[in-house]
Amino acid sequence: MTEYPSWDLPEDLTEAWGEDFCRLEEAAPQLRYDMHFAEAPGIKLGGYPAWFNGTGWEDCEGCGRRMDHLLTVASWEYDGGSWRTWLPLEDRDEDGAQAIEADPTGLNIGSLGSVYVFECRSCPDRPFTHWYDSS
Template sequence: MPSSIQVPMVPVVQAFRSDLPTGVVSFPQGRDVLQVLWCPFHHDFPASPWPVVFWRDSAAVGAVLPTPAPDSAADAWHVPAPCVVHPERVAEYPSLDLPEDLAEAWQEDFHRLEEAAPLLSYAAHLAEAPSTKLGGYPDWFTGSGEADCEQCGRPMSHLVTVASWECDGASWRTWLPIEDRDEDGGRAIPVDPTGLDIGGVGAIYVFECLACPDRPFTHWYDSD
């Protein structure tokens, strides 16, 4: 997209501190609303929608204006359908980000798990939660990435994942909420309620630096 063209940013995630389980996100002092927006066009590097992060004080917000319509030339698969979310805390563990010594030490345990429960695997069912989420570990699609702060050099923390799908043909067995299953325990809802298509079934991972006062952020793009 030419830099001289200005288009409305698309709202992607909005979360109030009061609606989130304690400790999931570290809000800056005096802020209680997290907003993630992005430019819905492809970019040369990375070839993805380009996210920005805003921390706001809900008490300081005046009249809320209507959300501007996305640019008519925007990629439709980068404009999410409106969804109401009901956040809940889940326990998860790293797989691709698991330290090498632990991954090697636990290989026998993973093997025994898959022998005892052939439909389950550590990476798909017991490690990172798939889907759009706040905090936790990135559920890398093609391979582990990393993000270091350009200001202080420290590793940045995962803030939010915006995913194309909430789960896939394997991970839904443990990660699909009970209320989203049919009477036989199968999937009762689409796995892509937002209609997003980030490079197929990929995701955008947003990271922030908690060590720097201005909370700089960056992102990774992962696709098939």
């Protein structure tokens, strides 16, 4: 799947897509860019972190570059709004509604938070670090 940044969307794109976001909200008020079209929630490799409280990108101590998002370990796979976009079809009932719990793993990281693991692909030893976020 392809995902796009939400909190991290570059300012020039936010401005360029502003009218599109307004049209989307008018046409489908139940859908929001940040919840339904940007980063996928849940446990995942790669992609963009689904931040709760702003961004937590880490910089490499070795080279100073922003580290790449490697892994998210989240307390839940979707929430009350995002399931419409991100819940796989095989996890829905015959009417298209949710057939599994939002937290099928039973994880509870802090207050329904997530841990994000980052690595530096520029450094030969590929150092890594993490950041914690909570709702």
